[in-house]
Amino acid sequence: MQHTSTQDTLVGLFVASGILGLFFLAMQVSNLSSFVNEDSYTITARFENSGGLKVKSPVSAAGVKIGRVTAISFDPKTYESVVKMSINSKYNTIPDDTTASIFTAGLLGEQYVNLDAGGSDTPLKNNGKIEITQSAIILEKALGQFLFKSAAEEKK
Amino acid sequence: MDNRVTTQNSLVSVRNLSFSRGTTKIFDNISLDFERGKITAIMGPSGTGKTTLLKLIGGQLFPDQGTITVDGKNVHQLKRAELYDLRKRLGMLFQSGALLTDMNVYDNVAFPLREHTHLPESMIRSLVLMKLQAVGLRGARNLMPNELSGGMARRIALARAIALDPMMILYDEPFTGQDPISMGVLVHLIKSLNTTLGLTSIIVSHDVHDTSAIADYIYVLSGGKIVGQGTPKEIQQSESEWVQQFMTGAADGPVHFHYPAKDYIDDLLSSGKRY
Amino acid sequence: MTSFLEYLGQSTRISFTKLGRASYFLVQILAGLLSLITRPRLLLKQLYSVGVLSFLIITISGLFVGMVLSLQGYYTLSDFGAEETLGVMVAASLVRELGPVVSGLLFAGRAGSALTAEIGLMKATEQLSGMEMMAVDPIRRIITPRFLAGLISMPLLAALFSAVGIIGGQMVGCGLLGVDEGAFWSQMQAGIDFRDDIINGVIKSLVFGFVSSWIALFEGYDAIPTSEGVSRATTRTVVNSAFSILGLDFILTALMFGEH
Numbered sequence: 001m002q003h004t005s006t007q008d009t010l011v012g013l014f015v016a017s018g019i020l021g022l023f024f025l026a027m028q029v030s031n032l033s034s035f036v037n038e039d040s041y042t043i044t045a046r047f048e049n050s051g052g053l054k055v056k057s058p059v060s061a062a063g064v065k066i067g068r069v070t071a072i073s074f075d076p077k078t079y080e081s082v083v084k085m086s087i088n089s090k091y092n093t094i095p096d097d098t099t100a101s102i103f104t105a106g107l108l109g110e111q112y113v114n115l116d117a118g119g120s121d122t123p124l125k126n127n128g129k130i131e132i133t134q135s136a137i138i139l140e141k142a143l144g145q146f147l148f149k150s151a152a153e154e155k156k
Numbered sequence: 157m158d159n160r161v162t163t164q165n166s167l168v169s170v171r172n173l174s175f176s177r178g179t180t181k182i183f184d185n186i187s188l189d190f191e192r193g194k195i196t197a198i199m200g201p202s203g204t205g206k207t208t209l210l211k212l213i214g215g216q217l218f219p220d221q222g223t224i225t226v227d228g229k230n231v232h233q234l235k236r237a238e239l240y241d242l243r244k245r246l247g248m249l250f251q252s253g254a255l256l257t258d259m260n261v262y263d264n265v266a267f268p269l270r271e272h273t274h275l276p277e278s279m280i281r282s283l284v285l286m287k288l289q290a291v292g293l294r295g296a297r298n299l300m301p302n303e304l305s306g307g308m309a310r311r312i313a314l315a316r317a318i319a320l321d322p323m324m325i326l327y328d329e330p331f332t333g334q335d336p337i338s339m340g341v342l343v344h345l346i347k348s349l350n351t352t353l354g355l356t357s358i359i360v361s362h363d364v365h366d367t368s369a370i371a372d373y374i375y376v377l378s379g380g381k382i383v384g385q386g387t388p389k390e391i392q393q394s395e396s397e398w399v400q401q402f403m404t405g406a407a408d409g410p411v412h413f414h415y416p417a418k419d420y421i422d423d424l425l426s427s428g429k430r431y
Numbered sequence: 432m433t434s435f436l437e438y439l440g441q442s443t444r445i446s447f448t449k450l451g452r453a454s455y456f457l458v459q460i461l462a463g464l465l466s467l468i469t470r471p472r473l474l475l476k477q478l479y480s481v482g483v484l485s486f487l488i489i490t491i492s493g494l495f496v497g498m499v500l501s502l503q504g505y506y507t508l509s510d511f512g513a514e515e516t517l518g519v520m521v522a523a524s525l526v527r528e529l530g531p532v533v534s535g536l537l538f539a540g541r542a543g544s545a546l547t548a549e550i551g552l553m554k555a556t557e558q559l560s561g562m563e564m565m566a567v568d569p570i571r572r573i574i575t576p577r578f579l580a581g582l583i584s585m586p587l588l589a590a591l592f593s594a595v596g597i598i599g600g601q602m603v604g605c606g607l608l609g610v611d612e613g614a615f616w617s618q619m620q621a622g623i624d625f626r627d628d629i630i631n632g633v634i635k636s637l638v639f640g641f642v643s644s645w646i647a648l649f650e651g652y653d654a655i656p657t658s659e660g661v662s663r664a665t666t667r668t669v670v671n672s673a674f675s676i677l678g679l680d681f682i683l684t685a686l687m688f689g690e691h
Contacts, residue, residue: 011483025590025632029629031625243566252557254561257558267567271565
């Protein structure tokens, strides 16, 4: 066993490079880096229709991602969709009269919640509620309305 | 047949042993004794289960019937830890040597010492060199097993077998496939180890000449039974035709190896009547 | 018909007794794990022959798989004008599937077959039996360190495979095909979840390492101690490991990714 020390070094290098690979996957490839040390608070919004919104869909304001959707549930009394969002604590000045809308990124992209800041001076707190919402645009519905409208116009 | 050794003197005693592999009966109710400090040989043609007997003594196989006692302990009723303790006091020389191929000669001989003792490396070194000196291969300590000739490999294996100073060594076909010189070396080694270390030796072999030169007592096995036993002299003068043929290697004789001579003659006579 | 039924029954019985032996073997291996702590050198030596010696084949294969994925993905995605999602596509396929599965298959071929042949030959040359007679338990001394080395090496190798593959994909995608580098990485980070994708990939590779080391060592230990027996056992190791890895991959994927 004369090559023991080179063997040890190679094993050490192998284990180190494997761990480096895992680290690379965690920090560079996945979204772990955006989770690190992240304090957040939760707000809720009620939508008439939340469309294709999913858990973990992004929440953005002015095009910048500030949080993500954590839960979507159906309220059987009001027939509304209740969307819970977790917002990064850095952004703690969002006014309480902000409008939440569900938009689609591009024509076929994923859906996300967009927050349009209002003018109020009181910011949203943890477990705060957004009162003004705009539902997802359902493509079939919009197309149907458009076709119906143009058909009606043609009849005139 | 009458000068059987007494039980008190024997280190290993086999009583009414039966063992079969599949439907073949390898041992059929045999009893053997191996005396302390003596070289006892078990002889017989290939395929009579001589190696199996060694594995039974070492507790690697379990008998169908009968008991094997080594140093007063029934091998097959020992707990695992007790069996391992017993094995530390047994050395076994395999036919192939069974050296560990991923270590050199030195590490092979040091292997049992490192596994079973907590000796400092300097003491292990002295012990290993002493054992290698005993088999005359101290100069070969840095060779790998694949660089050794068959005879050298067996001598290294012997050095390893005596590394823990055992009370008994089991030799599995130590002379097979050896040239006359290494054969002579091995014969000399087995004999001298036995006398200098006071070992008990069991040799399994079909080599008549060299085995009878060093053995104190010989059992001849065939067809799962003992067909002859005694000192080498007694065996050579045995009246059994079968034993005679085996000892002299004569081509003419009771060729039907699987049955003792008497039955064979009966068989011949009875068949003579029929036709 | 009867002979077919007889054959069926017989092979069922044989596979069940083999499964029983393999399970008992596994129990013995696991029982030896604790005593290995006192002898780290045994493990280190095996990490070398199982892990370090597989390093090259794993990284090179990973690089090429990532490059090909990127190339193929680009041609398909550019039809939809979605080249920016190339990063997610490459990373997701590598981290979730190809990393654990392909490196598992390569591991079985490179390290598993070597383990079977080594153990089988040790059995054939009476080394295992000799060890037993020297009062050394061959399972603890020989088998357990190799098993643990396989278990440790496999996730590391799979992670290396994926990491190198993603870098290869990035090289081809951004360097050769002109996908925007920022989009490549940011889309990837948005699309790959640490817990759902990375951790599940690591779990997969652990399971594959466990199974293929177990199969390789058992086939070697159970081999008929002749040259033909060892060669057959080596073949069985590769075939059985491949089947187990692919079958388990399906089950694990269904369990892990089926909920969303």
